[in-house]
Amino acid sequence: MDLGRLALEDYVVGSLPTLVYIPNFITEAEQFELLHHIYEVSAARWKNLKNRRLQNWGGVVHEKGLLPQELPPWLIKITQRICEQTLLFPSAINHVLINEYFPDQGIMPHQDGPAYFPVASILSLQSPVVIDFTPHSRSRPFSEERSTPEGVPSTSEQASEVEKDDLKDDQYSILLMPCSLLIFKDQAYSDYLHGIQDSAVHGLDKVINKSELTKLKEWKESRSTTGGKSEERCLNRTSTRVSLTCRLVPKVLKNLVRF
Numbered sequence: 001m002d003l004g005r006l007a008l009e010d011y012v013v014g015s016l017p018t019l020v021y022i023p024n025f026i027t028e029a030e031q032f033e034l035l036h037h038i039y040e041v042s043a044a045r046w047k048n049l050k051n052r053r054l055q056n057w058g059g060v061v062h063e064k065g066l067l068p069q070e071l072p073p074w075l076i077k078i079t080q081r082i083c084e085q086t087l088l089f090p091s092a093i094n095h096v097l098i099n100e101y102f103p104d105q106g107i108m109p110h111q112d113g114p115a116y117f118p119v120a121s122i123l124s125l126q127s128p129v130v131i132d133f134t135p136h137s138r139s140r141p142f143s144e145e146r147s148t149p150e151g152v153p154s155t156s157e158q159a160s161e162v163e164k165d166d167l168k169d170d171q172y173s174i175l176l177m178p179c180s181l182l183i184f185k186d187q188a189y190s191d192y193l194h195g196i197q198d199s200a201v202h203g204l205d206k207v208i209n210k211s212e213l214t215k216l217k218e219w220k221e222s223r224s225t226t227g228g229k230s231e232e233r234c235l236n237r238t239s240t241r242v243s244l245t246c247r248l249v250p251k252v253l254k255n256l257v258r259f
């Protein structure tokens, strides 16, 4: 892919202007390289959560800002590219969360924490998945939001308690193919919860980036997973997915405690 600026309006999906899906943002070779780096790290880098594990890069996200740690060159390469090609970040992306999901794992509907600049960019690797955007009531305060030390929005848990009455019908599902980049900002960032069902089968009926369904079919065929009509309307997750959530924490804490 050439490294010029992308015309993001060409990649908007659904009726929200703030949901952008870019297929093939990286090549398969780049994906391979990233996976190599991700799995090369020591086991201690991984933090095990109940339904996924993650690596936190860039430092510790606190309510008051980021206690920074320099990103490794292999992550800077990709975050710089996201910044240069989207021009959506006012300064360099300084935080990356790498999530790994087994086929029956997901992430509860949540809103990303307030420490982040309200643009999230998510690079998907290795295996497709469906991500759901669900509107939440504006009246429901999220003031209790905090970021946990490892940078995971604590609202992951809280937001799942959103009452059914608060949920409207305008849900969006996006099929995230390997090598794609999803960006959400503004309304999609602030008025919607996003989540991935912890189920080995994801429905495709509500998917709004329909053109990816053809690619999914080809992807399945190329991996010779069993096809069949019943599978057309759903995604059978058969392998591990890895994602890189790349964000900017605008406030960087400089006065570190010295020992």
Ligand SMILES: O=C(O)CCC(=O)C(=O)O
Pocket: 097, 099, 107, 112, 122, 131, 194, 243, 245
């Ligand atoms: O894995 C994904 O696509 C979503 C990750 C996410 O929502 C997050 O890291 O906050």
Ligand SMILES: [Fe+2]
Pocket: 110, 111, 112, 194
């Ligand atoms: Fe998130």
